[in-house]
Amino acid sequence: MSAGPPVDIPPRLAFHPAMVHAVRKIVIVGGGTAGWLTAGVIAAKHKSRMGAGFSVTLVESPNTPIIGVGEGTWPTLRSTLARIGVSETELFRQCDVAFKQGARFTGWTTGARDDFYYHPLMLPQSFGQLNLVPHWLARDDGRSFCDAVCPQGRLCDDGLAPKTIATAEFEAVANYSYHLDAGKFAPFLQRHCCEKLGVRHVLADVRRVNLAENGDIRSLDTAQAGEFEGDLFVDCTGFRALLIGETMGVPFKDCGDVLFCDRALAMQVPYASDAAPIASQTISAARPAGWIWDIGLPTRRGVGHVYSSRHTSDEDAERELRAYIGPAAAGLTARKIPIRSGHRETFWKRNCVAVGLAAGFLEPLEASAIVLVELSAKLIAEQMPACREVMDLIAARFNATTHYRWGRIIDFLKLHYVLTRRTDSAFWRDNLLPETIPDRLKDLLLLWSHQSPWFHDEFDRVEEVFPAASYQYVLYGMGFRTQVEASALEGDAKNAERALRENAIQTERLRAGLPRHRDLIRKIVEHGMQAV
Amino acid sequence: MAIELLDPRQHGHLRLRAAAPEVPHFVQILAPEFAAAAACCPVLFTKDTTTGGFFAGAMFGFKPGENLLGPPEERGGFNPLMLQREGFFISEQNIAIDREHARFSETEGEPLFDGAQQPADGLRAIQRTLGNIHQGLEQTRAFITALLELQLIESIDIALNFDGGERLTLQGLYTVSLDRLRDIDDAAALRLFRAGHLQLAYAMVGSLKQVPRLARLRNQRAARS
Numbered sequence: 001m002s003a004g005p006p007v008d009i010p011p012r013l014a015f016h017p018a019m020v021h022a023v024r025k026i027v028i029v030g031g032g033t034a035g036w037l038t039a040g041v042i043a044a045k046h047k048s049r050m051g052a053g054f055s056v057t058l059v060e061s062p063n064t065p066i067i068g069v070g071e072g073t074w075p076t077l078r079s080t081l082a083r084i085g086v087s088e089t090e091l092f093r094q095c096d097v098a099f100k101q102g103a104r105f106t107g108w109t110t111g112a113r114d115d116f117y118y119h120p121l122m123l124p125q126s127f128g129q130l131n132l133v134p135h136w137l138a139r140d141d142g143r144s145f146c147d148a149v150c151p152q153g154r155l156c157d158d159g160l161a162p163k164t165i166a167t168a169e170f171e172a173v174a175n176y177s178y179h180l181d182a183g184k185f186a187p188f189l190q191r192h193c194c195e196k197l198g199v200r201h202v203l204a205d206v207r208r209v210n211l212a213e214n215g216d217i218r219s220l221d222t223a224q225a226g227e228f229e230g231d232l233f234v235d236c237t238g239f240r241a242l243l244i245g246e247t248m249g250v251p252f253k254d255c256g257d258v259l260f261c262d263r264a265l266a267m268q269v270p271y272a273s274d275a276a277p278i279a280s281q282t283i284s285a286a287r288p289a290g291w292i293w294d295i296g297l298p299t300r301r302g303v304g305h306v307y308s309s310r311h312t313s314d315e316d317a318e319r320e321l322r323a324y325i326g327p328a329a330a331g332l333t334a335r336k337i338p339i340r341s342g343h344r345e346t347f348w349k350r351n352c353v354a355v356g357l358a359a360g361f362l363e364p365l366e367a368s369a370i371v372l373v374e375l376s377a378k379l380i381a382e383q384m385p386a387c388r389e390v391m392d393l394i395a396a397r398f399n400a401t402t403h404y405r406w407g408r409i410i411d412f413l414k415l416h417y418v419l420t421r422r423t424d425s426a427f428w429r430d431n432l433l434p435e436t437i438p439d440r441l442k443d444l445l446l447l448w449s450h451q452s453p454w455f456h457d458e459f460d461r462v463e464e465v466f467p468a469a470s471y472q473y474v475l476y477g478m479g480f481r482t483q484v485e486a487s488a489l490e491g492d493a494k495n496a497e498r499a500l501r502e503n504a505i506q507t508e509r510l511r512a513g514l515p516r517h518r519d520l521i522r523k524i525v526e527h528g529m530q531a532v
Numbered sequence: 533m534a535i536e537l538l539d540p541r542q543h544g545h546l547r548l549r550a551a552a553p554e555v556p557h558f559v560q561i562l563a564p565e566f567a568a569a570a571a572c573c574p575v576l577f578t579k580d581t582t583t584g585g586f587f588a589g590a591m592f593g594f595k596p597g598e599n600l601l602g603p604p605e606e607r608g609g610f611n612p613l614m615l616q617r618e619g620f621f622i623s624e625q626n627i628a629i630d631r632e633h634a635r636f637s638e639t640e641g642e643p644l645f646d647g648a649q650q651p652a653d654g655l656r657a658i659q660r661t662l663g664n665i666h667q668g669l670e671q672t673r674a675f676i677t678a679l680l681e682l683q684l685i686e687s688i689d690i691a692l693n694f695d696g697g698e699r700l701t702l703q704g705l706y707t708v709s710l711d712r713l714r715d716i717d718d719a720a721a722l723r724l725f726r727a728g729h730l731q732l733a734y735a736m737v738g739s740l741k742q743v744p745r746l747a748r749l750r751n752q753r754a755a756r757s
Contacts (some may be wrong), residue, residue: 165584166704235628527583532685532706 031060034356036189072367117477120152152499557593625709
């Protein structure tokens with residue numbers, strides 16, 4: 001029997017472009033928190049490809065100090081760290097970590113002595129089913145919004161931790177994030193990325209960025225380690241923005257006209273004793289020309305004054321800071337940090353994407369820096385373009401989402417200023433000038449005077465940086481009033497009643513059952529937490 | 533508590549009463565006891581509230597103060613070592629007692645020591661129990677460490693609806709994950725088997741069948757009263 005003629009297989013490749021340039025070599029430049037988090041998130045997501053042609057290389061200058069901005073984080077960091085596979089126990093042991101359960105804002109509304117409110121991390125009771133704002137407003141019983149709908153303000157006041165030693169790693173009894181020593185966090189991530197995730201670490205100074213004919217970045221010349229080629233370059237070089245700014249020429253969009261603070265003075269303040277309580281909330285204390293952050297780590301407090309140089313002098317700003325800290329400030333020197341509020345006009349151009357300070361920076365009022373790094377890294381890792389041919393499409397998506405996020409953060413930070421009733425200084429008065437308020441925020445304030453922000457409306461993006469609950473806590477913490485028609489509430493009155501009662505019960509249960517913050521940290525360091 | 537090292541000169545006059553008849557609803561047990569425990573009640577892990585570390589326990593009831601299984605003779609003779617040794621502790625190589633524990637009396641019970649200041653029978657039995665506990669703790673610790681290394685411990689939520697309409701949700705309990713046990717590689721399985729850990733794991737998982745039995749006993753008790 002003779003074989004028939006060979007069957008022609010139709011050329012399926014005809015449906016594809018003749019040549020594809022696969023994206024396999026990821027080169028991250030810069031080794032701070034942004035660089036290592038991005039490396040970790042990408043390497044973990046592409047674990048099965050690592051070593052099989054796909055590589056993540058982080059090039060870091062041996063000479064550039066890490067800025068270590070913001071020691072505050074968002075609860076997203078828990079899932080990010082869990083995903084890249086680090087141990088939460090080791091995080092506490094190696095990075096001087098404390099728990100963060102929210103922020104306590106003092107003096108933002110009236111500046112009076114008793115003026116404070118909480119922006120906690122727990123959602124209001126029954127948030128998924130019911131908006132408690134109008135019910136709380138209708139009651140008008142003098143209870144703060146936070147205390148009426150959530151236990152966390154009381155937990156912070158009591159100095160309690162958000163979990164117990166029997167709670168598994170990354171799990172919470174009360175929602176939490178971390179206060180951490182950024183100078184230790186980056187090396188901690190580095191060890192994990194290199195030892196467990198296969199990230200290649202190169203200590204070298206970038207001397208020159210070489211472009212291809214089409215304008216893509218082709219390679220980096222380094223002083224110590226030769227040339228590095230890459231398919232995608234991630235700029236984590238901080239304020240310098242070596243790739244996105246210096247090389248790709250993407251302009252910086254300043255937003256100092258909305259957010260006035262442009263300088264910070266920071267100090268590291270020791271505790272009076274090893275047993276001194278550690279605050280589990282960021283304290284943000286308003287000042288005549290800015291505000292002071294006060295963040296408790298187990299080993300020290302990080303305290304800093306963020307201010308507008310148009311409204312005060314460096315000398316006066318330092319005096320404010322020293323007055324806040326008190327006698328403990330004697331003998332300490334303040335580190336001066338310039339702030340340029342704003343972001344790049346484009347975050348991903350050609351084969352270069354910026355993450356972290358290279359993408360932009362805003363005053364650390366709501367600890368938005370690290371969460372933006374996480375969100376950007378996740379977006380890059382999940383939508384990693386398969387080849388150069390589709391990269392511009394992914395870049396366009398990335399830019400749209402990231403633009404949206406920066407806009408929302410700027411709105412949210414400005415919200416803290418526009419709700420003030422302070423008129424005691426030009427800084428606070430100027431913050432109310434209409435031309436300094438973004439249009440979108442103006443529209444929202446108009447909307448919110450008739451209906452409160454909640455679950456569905458307006459916040460339809462899958463990964464909104466700040467959930468509607470955050471807007472609720474700030475608005476109603478600062479005395480904003482939404483008009484409520486009592487008769488419209490009747491249908492839900494019973495459920496609201498139940499939710500408010502449930503919150504009171506939960507508050508007392510948690511206050512009775514949670515350990516003191518410092519005690520839990522000590523136990524975690526000594527015994528460790530279980531993984532389950 | 534008043535912990536003192538046991539000393540015939542100091543404690544020669546002390547007498548030992550039977551262990552208290554009230555059995556806690558969850559009693560710590562050790563690896564050598566798993567088989568006997570699993571034959572009469574659920575064996576589960578829970579966490580020590582001071583260290584967060586796992587320990588194993590036998591469940592005699594669903595709520596504090598509830599013992600659904602009656603005295604030892606009604607549970608096939610199973611009597612946890614930790615109950616037998618009540619009032620006694622190991623302090624390095626020595627035995628210590630809680631002088632304030634209700635088991636110790638100057639008038640009731642059997643003497644701790646005989647006329648020659650030697651341990652009497654009751655105390656000898658306690659000495660054996662403490663020796664067993666010492667070994668059992670080591671074996672249990674090795675078992676738990678092996679399970680954690682292979683990530684084989686998983687939390688289990690037990691939700692129960694009783695005849696009277698009462699609902700109970702038991703939290704903070706853990707067992708061995710059969711799914712993950714199936715996924716371990718052959719070398720790890722062989723190690724678990726050779727170390728005697730595999731039968732402990734299966735005893736725990738099998739003992740979950742005791743949960744509905746315990747619930748039935750609780751319904752019957754409620755129906756009688």
